[in-house]
Amino acid sequence: DVKVTQSSRYLVKRTGEKVFLECVQDMDHENMFWYRQDPGLGLRLIYFSYDVKMKEKGDIPEGYSVSREKKERFSLILESASTNQTSMYLCASIGALDYGYTFGSGTRLTVV
Amino acid sequence: AQKITQTQPGMFVQEKEAVTLDCTYDTSDQSYGLFWYKQPSSGEMIFLIYQGSYDEQNATEGRYSLNFQKARKSANLVISASQLGDSAMYFCAMRSAHSGGYQKVTFGTGTKLQVIP
Numbered sequence: 001d002v003k004v005t006q007s008s009r010y011l012v013k014r015t016g017e018k019v020f021l022e023c024v025q026d027m028d029h030e031n032m033f034w035y036r037q038d039p040g041l042g043l044r045l046i047y048f049s050y051d052v053k054m055k056e057k058g059d060i061p062e063g064y065s066v067s068r069e070k071k072e073r074f075s076l077i078l079e080s081a082s083t084n085q086t087s088m089y090l091c092a093s094i095g096a097l098d099y100g101y102t103f104g105s106g107t108r109l110t111v112v
Numbered sequence: 113a114q115k116i117t118q119t120q121p122g123m124f125v126q127e128k129e130a131v132t133l134d135c136t137y138d139t140s141d142q143s144y145g146l147f148w149y150k151q152p153s154s155g156e157m158i159f160l161i162y163q164g165s166y167d168e169q170n171a172t173e174g175r176y177s178l179n180f181q182k183a184r185k186s187a188n189l190v191i192s193a194s195q196l197g198d199s200a201m202y203f204c205a206m207r208s209a210h211s212g213g214y215q216k217v218t219f220g221t222g223t224k225l226q227v228i229p
Binding site: 041048 | 116207216
């Protein structure tokens with residue numbers, strides 16, 4: 001089975017800190033995605049990557065950046081964490097022939 | 113732009129009854145895919161069912177079926193014989209080819225289903 005692993009399940013950070021959320025997949029998928037999930041808003045796409053060193057902005061990229069130095073790893077970076085970035089963050093990947101995403105278990109980030 | 117609309121923020125269903133979760137979509141693409149995901153309170157996203165835009169038959173997976181009405185742009189999820197373990201958040205989503213050929217998936221806001229014993 002495809003596995004998508006997010007390094008932390010829960011994270012508490014202070015306002016202004018630089019935060020790294022890591023995501024690793026083990027099935028050689030080309031496409032990887034970062035979403036944030038908030039009540040009543042569903043899942044909103046932050047950034048995605050379709051190849052190593054390639055990245056595309058999603059619908060809500062402000063305040064975030066990403067890094068994809070290796071095919072299996074896609075990192076989400078909060079340059080200077082703010083309280084409005086408190087959310088559940090979900091990483092997902094999909095191969096070219098797949099129907100749907102495989103998701104990681106999510107990281108619940110709290111910024112205080 | 114793609115859009116998914118789920119108009120039911122929350123629903124209740126009696127155990128062993130069937131329930132329909134509504135989903136409408138908007139796209140100008142000819143080729144697209146529609147999904148449903150289940151998210152229990154644990155937070156994991158579980159893939160349930162997929163329907164391609166050119167598939168003539170409605171998709172079924174066990175107790176899940178997708179009622180696909182292309183002209184109405186609707187993709188409702190039907191869960192038959194509800195079980196207590198079906199209590200969860202359900203998301204409708206649509207996959208389309210992004211310019212450049214790669215996949216992009218758009219999600220609805222979700223429906224919280226609660227199954228009553």
